[in-house]
Amino acid sequence: MRIGFIGAGFIAKFQASAMRFVRGADLTGVYALKGADELAAYAKSNGLGDCKVYSSIAELCKNSDAVAVLAPNFARLDIVGQIADAVKAGAALKGVMCEKPLGRTVAEAKELVRLMKEAKLPTAYFENQIHMKAVKNALAQLAPVAKEMGPVALARSAEEHAGPHEGWFWDPTRQGGGVLSDMGCHSIAVSWFALNPHGKAPDFLKPVSVNAEVALLKWGVPKYRKELLARMGVDYTKTPAEDFATGMVTFQNPETKQKVKAQFTNSWMYDKQGLRLLMDGLGPGYAFEVNSLKSPLEIFIGDAAAEAVANAELALEKATATRGLLTVQPNEADLYGYVDEIDDAVHAFAQGKDALLNWEYGLEITKLCQASYMSAEYGKTIDLTDAAVQKSLDTYTSLIAQGKAADQLGVM
Ligand SMILES: NC(=O)c1ccc[n+]([C@@H]2O[C@H](COP(=O)([O-])OP(=O)(O)OC[C@H]3O[C@@H](n4cnc5c(N)ncnc54)[C@H](O)[C@@H]3O)[C@@H](O)[C@H]2O)c1
Secondary structure, three states, X not given: OEEEEEOOOXXXXXXXXXXXXXXXXXXXXXXXXXXXXXXXXXXXXOOOOOOEEOOOHHHHHHOOOEEEEOOOHHHHHHHHHHHHHHHHOOOOOOEEEEEOOOOOOHHHHHHHHHHHHHXXXXXXXXXXXXXXXXXXXHHHHHHHHHHHHOOOOEEEEEEEOOOOOOHHHHOHHHHOXXXXXXXHHHHHHHHHHHHOOOOOOOOOOEEEEEEEEEEOOOOOOHHHHHHHHHHHOOOOOOOOOOOEEEEEEEEEOOOOOOEEEEEEEEEOOOOOOOOEEEEEEEEOOEEEEEEOOOOOOEEEEOXXXXXXXXXXXXXXXXXXXXXXXXXXXXXXXXXXXXXXXXXXXXXXXXXXXXXXXXXXXXXXXXXXXXXXHHHXXXXXXXEOOOHHHHHHHHOOOOOOOXXXXXXXXXXX
């Protein structure tokens, strides 16, 4: 399958490195505002395919079997609109992949789903954490135990690091919010997945209610706010976003009526070695835990040798240190699930089907994130079984995403 990338930044590079481990697919094209030449050179030198740089989405689509939307959140609607136009003009795509979060609002996610339905194209929503081998293996291993003893009743999930690498992530009006929009989508999805009885569809358990809090704990303090302005060009006195979010989503099994809970925690103020993914699941008499900072590989670099390390992120995503005892993950693209998510999409599209997670599923995750913003903003639990609440989510844009949350977040 000839895959074309739209976007050539941070995640495109990660996904390209994952494609080294995917069979049956080549990276044959890229379109991006910046970084396309570098990505194409990487693809060629790593034997991923004869990757060409295209000057438009229409040309890329015409020369690909599937395209992956790996560009910033604020460009989604325009890009997917152009893909839909390319299909109308005759591009014979077999499917479209899209990075998280599907939309910055429920309305945006719904429009994206509509565009692909109209184009009659299979979709893949890229939520890598559900494809992590550690998560899949834990759930498969525990399936017989869960069947006997009862399902996972509490799943906790956290994704935290010291803050994103590009200014647009920090700007809530372009990104769609702060850390809840950016990383809460991962944690909510992976907990929902862990709670589902093994083998059921990813949306089997029905969301019942959401209760969440958001806060600006580090990057609103004047010293760090100034640093952020200088480094990322985003002014948190005017348009702040949350750097911490936590909450609880309650789900119900439609067959047994049992209620189970997903607790999520996300921050951009985790000043430890680098990115940490932490998931655990508790069932009656059993448990699992995944911690991405536990690696079989440790490296020590003393002060005298520190200059030898040119790039901290060679060791770990969002790494913050280049000396001392370092956690090093030998294959992050595989660890985080990128290999398995591309593999799943390629094989599904080859059979004319949606991937395990389609864009309708991405829309459900967008809804849960936006309901979390609503809960934090209104200071109450959001009842997702209430038709009026669902209707209000359709037109909801959080104060944070509107760039009007200085009071809500208590900027000093
Ligand atoms: N699954 C994950 O863990 C994960 C991690 C990082 C980013 N992401 C998601 O991936 C997406 C991209 O993030 P990133 O970190 O790579 O961003 P980035 O800023 O590093 O790179 C964005 C790329 O898109 C290009 N671009 C910008 N506007 C474009 C447009 N209109 N048309 C075509 N290309 C355009 C840029 O030139 C650049 O090449 C975001 O939606 C983000 O949420 C997911």
